[in-house]
Amino acid sequence: MSMRLSLREEVEPPLCSSCGKIMHPREKGAIFNCPNCGEVTIYRDMYCRLQGVEYVCPKCGFVGP
Ligand SMILES: [Zn+2]
Numbered sequence: 001m002s003m004r005l006s007l008r009e010e011v012e013p014p015l016c017s018s019c020g021k022i023m024h025p026r027e028k029g030a031i032f033n034c035p036n037c038g039e040v041t042i043y044r045d046m047y048c049r050l051q052g053v054e055y056v057c058p059k060c061g062f063v064g065p
């Protein structure tokens with residue numbers, strides 16, 4: 001069961017929380033927990049990180065750079 005779950009996570013790449021595009025594993029994006037609630041994992045691809053595009057936490061609504 002646990003093996004199946006981890007395989008599924010590998011197959012589905014994370015989406016950038018700012019622009020919604022797929023983050024490629026080789027891309028130097030940022031992955032971190034929401035600084036406000038800490039319960040949601042935020043993904044930011046390299047483009048949005050460099051451009052400072054805002055992201056919104058889907059759980060608490062926190063907007064951050
Ligand atoms: Zn992005």
Ligand SMILES: [Zn+2]
Pocket residue numbers: 034035036037038039040057058059060061062
């Ligand atoms: Zn949050």
